[in-house]
Amino acid sequence: MSLDTSSRSSRIAYVLKVFPRLSETFVINEIRELERQGVAVHVFSLHAPPAAVPHRLLHALEAPIVQVDALERPSHEQLQRATALLTERIAEGHDLAERLFPKSYVRLAVQLARFVETGFGRLHAHFASRAGHVAMLASTLLGIPYSFTAHAKDIYHEEVDQEVLRVKMRLATLVVTVSDFNRQTLLRIGRGIPGMERKIVRDYNGIDLALFHPARAEDRLPGRILAVGRLVEKKGFPVLIQACDQLARQGLPFTCDLIGSGDQEPALRALVRERRLDDAVRLRGAVPVEQVAVEMRTASVVVLPCVVAADGNVDALPTVLLEAMACGLPVVSTALSGIPEIVADGETGYLVPPGDPAALAAAMRRLLEDCALAERLGRAGRERARDLFDLRTNVTRLRGWLTAVDASRVSA
Numbered sequence: 001m002s003l004d005t006s007s008r009s010s011r012i013a014y015v016l017k018v019f020p021r022l023s024e025t026f027v028i029n030e031i032r033e034l035e036r037q038g039v040a041v042h043v044f045s046l047h048a049p050p051a052a053v054p055h056r057l058l059h060a061l062e063a064p065i066v067q068v069d070a071l072e073r074p075s076h077e078q079l080q081r082a083t084a085l086l087t088e089r090i091a092e093g094h095d096l097a098e099r100l101f102p103k104s105y106v107r108l109a110v111q112l113a114r115f116v117e118t119g120f121g122r123l124h125a126h127f128a129s130r131a132g133h134v135a136m137l138a139s140t141l142l143g144i145p146y147s148f149t150a151h152a153k154d155i156y157h158e159e160v161d162q163e164v165l166r167v168k169m170r171l172a173t174l175v176v177t178v179s180d181f182n183r184q185t186l187l188r189i190g191r192g193i194p195g196m197e198r199k200i201v202r203d204y205n206g207i208d209l210a211l212f213h214p215a216r217a218e219d220r221l222p223g224r225i226l227a228v229g230r231l232v233e234k235k236g237f238p239v240l241i242q243a244c245d246q247l248a249r250q251g252l253p254f255t256c257d258l259i260g261s262g263d264q265e266p267a268l269r270a271l272v273r274e275r276r277l278d279d280a281v282r283l284r285g286a287v288p289v290e291q292v293a294v295e296m297r298t299a300s301v302v303v304l305p306c307v308v309a310a311d312g313n314v315d316a317l318p319t320v321l322l323e324a325m326a327c328g329l330p331v332v333s334t335a336l337s338g339i340p341e342i343v344a345d346g347e348t349g350y351l352v353p354p355g356d357p358a359a360l361a362a363a364m365r366r367l368l369e370d371c372a373l374a375e376r377l378g379r380a381g382r383e384r385a386r387d388l389f390d391l392r393t394n395v396t397r398l399r400g401w402l403t404a405v406d407a408s409r410v411s412a
Contacts, residue, residue, distance in 0.1 A: 011040045012402055013116045015125040015135040019045040019065060020053040022261075023230050025289045026205040026319050027126050028057055033206065033395040035062050039403065042120070044068050046108055046134060054288040068134075071111040079103065082110050082141060089140050092167060099164050101137070105130070109137035117142060124402060128154040128168055128175075136168050147174035147402065149203075152316035152337070155185055159311070162189050169193060174401055175200045178317040179338025203398050204341075206391030207322045211290070214328030214382055215297035217375065223254040223368055226299035226329075228292055228320040231262030231283075234313050236305035236334065238264075238271055242357035243305070243364065245275040252365055254280060256303075259295065261286040292320075296327040300374060301367045303332045306339060307354040317342065322389045325349075325381030330374045332363045342389075348381035 012034070020028060031041050041063040048067050074082070083101050086109075092100055112134060116123065123146040125135035132148040139146030148168065154160065155177075169175055169190045177183050183202045190196040225244070229235040237258060244256050258268070258281065265283065272281045287295075296302065302324035306315045317338040324331045325342070331349035333339050345351040350367070352359035367374045 011042070011120050013112075013120045013123045014041055014043045014063070015046070015112065015123055015131045015138075016043065017046050017127065017130045018049050019043050020049060020055070020058055022051075022053050022055075022286055024126075025055060025057070028055065028061070029206060029208060029391055030395055030398070031063055032057060032060055033391050034399055034402075037396065037399055039399055042066070042116075044112055044115070046112075046131060054286075056288060056290050066115060068108055068112050068115075071115060074107060074110040078110060079106055082106055086137055086140055090167065090171070096163060096167070099161055100167060105133050105137060108134045109141060113138040113141045116144075120144065122147065122173075122402060124148065127151055128165060129160070132168050133164070136171055140171065145173040147172050147176065149176040149178070150182060150186060151178055152182075153313050155182060155189075155316075156337075157311055157313045166190055166193060169196070169199070172199065176203050176398065176401070177201075178203065178205050179341050181338040181341065182316055201401065203394055203401075204389050205317055205319055205322065206394035207319075207326045207385060207389045208391050209326055209386060211293050212296065212323045212326035212385075214378070219297055220300055221255075221298045222300060222371075223252070224298060224300045225254055225256040225364060225368075226259070226295055226302050226324075227256065227304060228259045228295075228302070228323075229304060229318065231258075231260050231264040231268060233264065233309040234306060234315055235260075236307040236354065237268055239305040239307065239355055239357050239360060240303055241268065241271045241275060241277065241281060243361035244277055244281050246357060246361040247365060248275075248277060248280055250361075250365070252368065254364075254368060256281045257284055257295065257299075258282065259284045259287055259292065292323065293327070296324060296329060299324075299327075299329055301332060301364060302329050303360070303364060304334075305332075305352075305354070305360050306334045306336050308336065315339070322385060325378075326385040326389070328378040328382040330367050330377035330381065332360065332367070342384075344380070344384065348377055348384050 043063045043065045046068045123135040123139050125131040125148040128150040135146045170193050186200050308314045314337050321342045334354040335351040343349045350363040
């Protein structure tokens, strides 16, 4: 039995390259809150996750999860017909066709389209790259709306094909992004495409203010620095270790816990040994998000020294900074991309130039030595998190956009 239009509009097919991912708690939180607000979400993971994800909040999800590349594969003839139909409907120039219709993406789009052919009002992808590309192709085959949320790597990485991204933006009924900085970048990329000002909207990632909340002052451990994130170039953790070396040479008592995993781990461990910081700096590995919240309750300051990676990748709106501010902690980060939209410099924490260990050390030292200052900035950070980054408020706005039957009702 087919669903009526209003029922279909409240059923959304979420498309991701891989779901769940350890580092993408913002996606889990978003889906969980949409479900709490009555939206039926069905998750389509293009590929299987490489490892189990330990976040307990996953158990609260009701959404079924389908692995798209494990579905029945289309025949060669079916792929040819799908490619011909896509070429006709999208109607871009021949030079762009090979980049728009790679065989692997067309196959995934056909597999996805078969599953969502009836019963869904929209495809929504997280990240404009592979997930957004496949969602665009599947929506073109099906004739239903699609949208995507753009984050960082899918905008700034050197491998992003901006001509293809323009097509994705043109065909989407809605483009969500997580910072005003990103929105301005996307508007420049989409210059000349009708309706971009209306179509591209900013919605900050939301934080669960019940999970991330301030601790009692007496629970804070003096001198405890906390850093959380994937151990990858754009997070700037070598700069943090260099700054910790400067604090140690200055005789400041402190400890620094670095939580996360990634390909930089061996180099970071070597740097800790080289600087003889084994007693002060600990690499803790990855932990569930619930444990991150516990760790924040005993920290004095949270630090994330982001940099622009060699491939152009940069953090857009680092979730850990939102979480720290929700916990009433002062933060130290760098003045890059959307980070100044999170951290009010001198009011909720400090922003320093990227790649500057001396400036980072000075900001950390100031907060570690002046407890009254740290407490004042932390209180202001909690207020800012409540005003700008509350999960329920921000997902309510997103829900309105995603379930609007008439795309023209979307407004920035």
